[in-house]
Amino acid sequence: xxxxxxxxQIAYKRERAISRRLTKLTALSEHAALTxxxxxxxxAASLAELVEARRLEQATALRAAQRRREDRAAVRAARNLxxxxxxxxxxxxxxxxxxxxxxxKIGIGxxxxxxxxxxxxxxxxxGHGDSCKAEYLALVAVLEAALSQRxxxxxxxxxxxxxxxxxxxxxxxxxxxxxxxxxxxxxRELIAQLADVRFQWIPRHRNTAADALSQSAIxxxxxxxxxxxxxxxxxxxxxx
Numbered sequence: 130x131x132x133x134x135x136x137x138q139i140a141y142k143r144e145r146a147i148s149r150r151l152t153k154l155t156a157l158s159e160h161a162a163l164t165x166x167x168x169x170x171x172x173a174a175s176l177a178e179l180v181e182a183r184r185l186e187q188a189t190a191l192r193a194a195q196r197r198r199e200d201r202a203a204v205r206a207a208r209n210l211x212x213x214x215x216x217x218x219x220x221x222x223x224x225x226x227x228x229x230x231x232x233x234k235i236g237i238g239x240x241x242x243x244x245x246x247x248x249x250x251x252x253x254x255x256g257h258g259d260s261c262k263a264e265y266l267a268l269v270a271v272l273e274a275a276l277s278q279r280x281x282x283x284x285x286x287x288x289x290x291x292x293x294x295x296x297x298x299x300x301x302x303x304x305x306x307x308x309x310x311x312x313x314x315x316x317r318e319l320i321a322q323l324a325d326v327r328f329q330w331i332p333r334h335r336n337t338a339a340d341a342l343s344q345s346a347i348x349x350x351x352x353x354x355x356x357x358x359x360x361x362x363x364x365x366x367x368x369x
Contacts, residue, residue: 133160137166144170164271186350195345196350203248206240206338213232217244220282222271224289226255229347232255236350237317238342241274243282250273254299254341254350264291268298268341272319272326284325290336295328327356 137145144166151162164176171179181331208222224239235258239251251274255266268289275282289295297305298316320326333340 131176131268132165132291133163135161135180136163139180139187140167140169141170145348146328165211168340187328192295192349195264195349198326199250199252199338199341199345201241202338202341203250207209208219217242218282219284219286220275220278222275222285222287223336223339224264224267224271225336226260226265226267227259227340227347228260228263232259232262234347235264235266236346237270238339238344238346239267240342241271241278243278252340252346254346261291261293262312263343264289264294265298265309265316268294269312269319271318272316272323276319276322281323281349284327285323286327286329288329288331288336289339290331290333292330299328 134192140148148159148163148166157165163322167179167288168176172313173326176180221242222239224237226238227236228234229236235255237251237253239247239256251267251270255263258266261345266303268287271287275285293310297309298313298320300313317360332365
């Protein structure tokens with residue numbers, strides 16, 4: 130037996146309207162009326178099969194909407210990039226991390242742009258923790274992406290809206306916050322392998338593309354967690 134809220138979420142607008150009219154015209158409760166309406170919509174299939182199909186349909190639509198939002202964010206970011214001075218050797222990176230709730234599931238997002246304008250996108254789930262850990266893991270991810278390039282960037286300018294992480298990674302190891310030492314150490318190890326790394330703090334509204342990628346990783350993981358019950362395999366979250 131499905132709860133009313135479960136049925137309401139997967140019902141179409143027309144089905145909800147029909148069930149409301151049925152409730153007014155009969156002695157049926159809202160739950161019973163909606164159940165009866167959806168059973169008719171299911172036809173030869175069972176109500177459980179209809180619910181499963183609708184959940185899959187909603188998850189697919191959600192992922193498509195997320196991809197559209199990411200694409201729009203990337204377009205906006207590309208427009209913003211035009212305002213940044215360019216040369217033939219400088220790479221640019223943007224990072225952002227999210228924790229839902231805080232602390233909670235971590236999503237990381239990042240973009241790495243080559244001097245000729247090619248962009249690599251990073252969007253992934255990265256365990257559990259607080260927002261500072263999320264920001265550091267996102268920074269580590271863009272540094273690893275930069276080092277994966279051949280040849281590695283001669284100059285890398287990293288943009289982020291986390292003043293805490295930017296200030297922390299620029300300190301000496303001994304002065305890092307105890308909870309961040311492991312992540313700061315990893316970031317510094319990666320930075321040491323690059324010729325010239327520079328940090329630039331930017332306000333949150335100028336970091337929308339990286340933020341969208343971190344948020345979408347969490348949303349997609351949540352959607353996959355729900356649909357995996359029906360046998361749908363989760364999709365990979367790292368996009369290049």
